[in-house]
Amino acid sequence: MRSWLSSWRFLLSRRWVLFFLAILVVGYGTWWLGEWQFGRLHDRKERNAIVVANEDRTPIPVTEVLAPGREVPETDEYRLVTATGTYDVEDTIVVRYRTREGAPGVEVVVPLVTAEGTTVVVDRGWFGTDDPEIKPEELPAPPAGEVTVTGWVRADGTGDSTEIVGHSTRAISSTTIGEAIDQEVLTGFLALKSEDPAPDTALEPVELPDLGEGPHFFYGLQWWFFGVLAAGGFGYLAWDERKHGRRGERTVEKKRTGWPFGRGDEDDEPQRPRDIPPSTGTITPDRNDAAGDSTNAATRPNSSGRP
Template sequence: MYRFLFSSKWAGYFAVAVVFAVACVALGNWQMNRNNDTMANIAKITANYSAAPVPYQQLQANFNHLDPAKEWTAVAMTGTYMTADQRVVRNRPLNGAAGYEVIVPLRLENGDTVIIDRGWLPIGNKEPGHPDVVPQPHAGTVTVVARLRPPEPKLNRGAPAGQIASIELNDYAAQLSYPIKTGAYGQLASESPAASVNPTPFPAPSIDPGSHLSYALQWICFGVLAFVGFGYAARTQRRNDEYDALEAAETGVPVEEVYGRGSAFHPRPSRKVRKPGARPTAEEEEDAILDAQGF
């Protein structure tokens, strides 16, 4: 009944279905891995972002090499801003608006120097490529709470004097006359005493899981549908073969000589075939009379 499945043509159809299904499963796994990474990041943000600040001494090593599990952890530090060495970071969008960020070295009481990102500034109107005003922090000793962030990759593009293309800490360190910690920087959460004017603070990071899970399920469904489609095509081919057998039995002429053989993908138009010995229908009797009269 389904012997045609062993033909080279149908073996080819099956191979195409298998390749398509494998590709769908691979894409589904890729989306599932992205979903797992997103959920792990959400769990990390949820655990670290709103937790109580940790003293610098307990997390000092993370400013040399950041433990990914410690990202977004709030660190409490006391020191003095080195405002003469602050930099403006270019091309920093916030809520769909282009702008800048301000980073400043913070010299701690123990002699270490870490980089603090104090916030966001909008594009200026006075001079192209520069913010109108860069708010200055408090000039004396300050207590800063900042959240740990990893340094950024180096961008192969220049920047005007006093600006940098990205928060790539090794390049920043090369511009300074003293060493800084290059394994992580702090994104400002609060400082005391606060400056009279501050850059725009950063919003909380997104914890939206996105659509990766639904995409993964869709790809898996597509892979299953490849075999459903193959089964439907095989069933259609079998019905075409049965149609051919009935036509041959009724007329005594191979149907291929009259119509050509139907296929699963180009099935023959459906019509009822009268079995041998069955009573003719009214339509068939009418057709026979018209044929006899030469019509």
């Protein structure tokens, strides 16, 4: 038992303690990111359930859901409501840079003034155009006179994208639009489903949200897998050092034989150089300076000892 414990004492070294702390940080980070993705999946499912429950319910008057200065409850998103009034075409707002299937276009937002004097912001639909600053008079006109609209309740956009420049914006905010047209408006807006009477030229219908669950489940699993991989890597490296010693301090022979994947039955001693047998003799060339003699010619002694 004591020998087994001593073989793992290297884990108490500064290097391994810091390594272990780093793995803890990585593990916590991957766990948190996985939980975050699963949390987004949960929120997506709840939102989809609300949309499915609301989008086909019997329409109710808009004033039962929307009111000035009251934010739209999350449970009322995509609730079907109706409103009756007259379109204020001169105050049409264009929502820029709304593409569909790669085609450029805009969304057309027109205030609807009710008989009670309140104003409902209505997103009438999409119009394909290359001009993001298109003028209201260049767009298909809404029905003239009194009209009853049915639409889905939407919450206002937020941030700098709701700023109105001229008669255009990047995101719909009833509050910003009300300030721009100097009218009291109901907080939130309607995504148009139908108009009665119908217009001469209809816009492309408003797109309903995608009810898919997205990639959050697989992203969550991916982050958790990274955490398990980090813990497994730590365990393998610890086992490797316990079994074979610290990397960089292993014998030259083990590296030469490809250890730990080479042969395991070889000695750890370095191989001795081979002994070269001494030469038994040398032949010294005899240089002849006389004419006709071959220079640098090697001669061997005959039996008499003369050349």
